[in-house]
Amino acid sequence: MTPAALADLVRSSAVAVLSARGLDHSVLPEKVTVERPRNPEHGDYATNVALQVAKKVGLAPRELAQALADEIAGAEGVAGTEVAGPGFINLRLAADAQGEVVRQVLRAGEAYGRGDSLTGRRINLEFVSANPTGPIHLGGTRWAAVGDALGRVLSSQGAEVTREYYINDAGAQIDRFAESLIAAAEGKPTPENGYAGAYVKDIAAEVLRREPSALSLPEQQRHATFRGIGVELMLAEIKQSMHEFGTDFDVYFSEKSLHDSGAVTDVVTSLKESGSLYPADDAWWLRSTEHGDDKDRVVVKSDGAAAYIAGDLAYLRDKISRGFDLCIYMLGADHHGYIARLKAAAAAMGHSPDVVEVLIGQMVNLVSGGKPVKMSKRAGTVVTIEDLVEAVGVDAARYELCRYSVDSIIDIDLDLLRKHTNENPVYYVQYAHARLASLQRNAAELGLRTQDDADLGLLTHPREGDLIRTIGEFPTVLRRAAELREPHRVARYLESLASAYHKFYDVARVLPQGDEEATPLTYARLALCEAARQVFANGLSLLGVSAPDRM
Structure with missing residues (x-):
């Protein structure tokens, strides 16, 4: 009996009692x-439903709990019930009923854990969106790992997810990037507030290779040449870095295209006509305070130029016009103001503010030898995605970045992630999968295979029960991770599953030794181990981390 089936049993029993x-x-x-x-001594599972509803129906919680416990006790697969504390009900399952979780995993395979709670939702998931002015730094790398994992988790619950990268290819930062490339091409120092690092010289050299006469062009044309080719080269490098990191996007959307197509002008005109913008101090302002923002926002500046938020308005309208009913923005720690701003933008255009969700990610620090790592060989001023991958590999980098809530600052210990010990979380989880894969190979060499009709009622050891119940939690963990937009729940679950498996491994021999014959318990444990291996593989896949068969 799965936890979901048990929950249904408890509810139907409560309906009957009431x-x-x-x-x-x-x-x-x-x-x-x-x-x-x-405390496992309290039972396999517990429910607080009597405490939740007793007052509403005029009963004492323990009275309702006892009646409900008596009703559930007679159900098939339930070994016992008891009332505890103010009205909790502890539940114990029969071993064969509990073992049905194993059979469910074996039947479902790669689909185990998937659900339909988000079926019908069309979600636009925008993340990374770093300016194409340099390599992806650690903050963007965190979003590359977490955003991709979140997309996988949302998809696992039936959502149709589009992963989108917003290319900030308009504005002053791109102009400074172009001027930095020109200075590098001329052998001059980096301009004030410009971009430095070996990568700038490399790109400048490639621009000259493509356009040997670029430096002799008139100033405006020269700037446009370095700007256009430079952004193209930097974006191609970003795409390659993302792909090598296991993160691919469905859409790369150009900010510049919104201005060139007239979409920014159109949304400004529309909002003026609807009264959502008002003139003041020679500028046009969005009435964002009417929708929960802390202040109204300038959309058109006093010089007639569009403010940055004008592009945000056009971009959000474009997303909604493409049929997305939820637009998730994953932004950096310095973007807290965007939460109210984007929700206000949605409301101003006549949509529910809930069409927008904003996740804010905190800082990432690298530590090695007990000291912070701050400099990149190539970028000069920041640590990049390539630096992290070179230090620990893609799997360790992705897993470590995914295993924390995004609203927490994290310190990545490079020395720890290089260790092949249980101290290293990704090694701990991957080793459990590799050990299980090795078990299956050894079983095959003995002519043994997992049997669909294994007697799972023989799995009565406490460690077996703990492993089965942990396996059974996986669908609930995935559903909650999707609902709360928290893929770190998957990583933490896998660590608890690894703990349960290693404890089982220490006390329960699976395969026969020497001249011993395989017994029904052998096949039951072999099925349990294959179910555990499958869940490790499914969970690691959702994090974009490999499940190695050998380590």
């Missing part, structure tokens, strides 16, 4: 919570 007493069962939650107690 109905028998003439009480309103509509007070029951749509989904009853069934969780594993912290």
Whole structure:
């Protein structure tokens, strides 16, 4: 019996108990919570549903809990129930019923854990979106790992997800990038507020290789040449870096295209006509405070030029026009103001503010030898995605960046991630998968294979029960990770699964030794191990991390 099936049993039993007493069962939650107690001696699972609804129906919590416990106790697959504390119900399952989780995993395979809670949702997931003026730094690398993992998690629950990269190829930063390239091509120092580093010299040299006469062009044409080719080269490098990191985008959207197509002018005109913009101090302002922002925002400046938010307005309107009912923006730590601003923009255009969600990611620091790592060989001033991958590899980098909530600052210990020990979280999880894969190979050499009809009721050891229950939590973990936009829950779950498996491995021999014959318990444990291996593979895949068969 899976946790979901047990939750359904608890709810249907509660309906029966309340109905028998003439009480309103509509007070029951749509989904009853069934969780594993912290102390396994209290049972396999526990529910607080009696505490949730007792007052609403005029009963004492323990009275309702006892009636419900008695009702559930008679159900097939339930070994026992007891009321604890103020009205909790502890539940124990029969071994064969609990083992059905294993059979479900074996039947579902790669699909185990997937759900339909987001079926029908069309989600635009925008992340990284770093300016094409330099290599991806650590903040962008974090979003590359977390954003890609979030996209996979959302898709696992039925959502149609489009991964999108917004190319900031308009504005002053791109102009400074072009001037930096020209200075490098001329052998001059980097302009004030310009971009430095070996990569700038490399790109400048490539511009000259493509356009040998670029430096002799008139100033405006020279600037446009270095600007255009420079952005193209930098963006191609960013795409390659992302691909090598395991992160690919469905759409690369140009900010410049919004201005060139007239989309920015159109949205400004539309908002003026609707009254969402008002004139003041020779500028045009968005009435964003009417929609929860802390101040109104300038959309058209006093000199007639569009402010940056004008592009944001046009971009959001474009996303919605493409049929997305949820637009998730993953932005850096310095973008807190964008949360209210973008929601206000949606409201001003006549949409629900909830069409916009903004996730804010915090800083990432690298540490090696107990000291911070601050400089890049190539970028000069920041540590890049290439620096991190070169130091620890793609798998370790992605996993470590994904295993923390995005609103926490993280310190990545390079020395720890290089270790092949259980101290290293990604090694700990991947080694569990490799050990299970090795077990399957050894079983095959003995002529043994996982049997669909293995007697899973033989899995009565406490460590076996703990591993089964941990495996059974995977679908709930995925659903919650998608609902809360928190892929780190998957990483933390995999670590708890690895712990449960290693503890099982220490006490339960799976394969026969010497002249021993395989027994029904052998096949039951072999099925349990294959189910665990499958869940490791599924979870690691959702994080974009490999599940090696050998380590």
